[in-house]
Amino acid sequence: GNSVTQMEGPVTLSEEAFLTINCTYTATGYPSLFWYVQYPGEGLQLLLKATKADDKGSNKGFEATYRKETTSFHLEKGSVQVSDSAVYFCALSSGGSYIPTFGRGTSLIVHP
């Protein structure tokens, strides 16, 4: 079956530091890949997505590249802000299924 593995958190950084949150997956076929963000007290919202190999999704300074050869979709940001403190979820959808598989989430804490 499908699975998503994310690095465990919390990830704690100082403002303006470089961020990487690792995500690897196992899936049948050619999945679409997603990163969602959950700010404190809120629901999840889509941050970025990629639908085929070598695609790069980007939004709000965050980027992730769909790497089929390493089955990875790592999230990166060059300079984090305190307002980026949130929980980040990697997810995939494959085989035409509309039911995604989520990772367990990675908490990011950014200090001023």
Next chain:
Amino acid sequence: DVKVTQSSRYLVKRTGEKVFLECVQDMDHENMFWYRQDPGLGLRLIYFSYDVKMKEKGDIPEGYSVSREKKERFSLILESASTNQTSMYLCASSLTGGTGVGEQFFGPGTRLTVL
């Protein structure tokens, strides 16, 4: 702007009570979902629905039921609330096909406490 709304942000109920959590989406999406979110466990799918009056069990349906009488509304029912159902409940919706397949839109969540 697309929207998924949930009837309550916070709810406190007593053990044994019947609890209704309501979710409404305004995007004409076919699919709707209920998840619960607990620390260290991520998101777990309770039930989903791919059409009006249709429902499918997710990973943890025990102790829950659902109702979907209209396309835009999906209700989660706790027949007899128990303390182990204290959790954050998230509703989501999505399209079945097209380029957005698999992308979900979430409500703000309901934090339910069962005493």
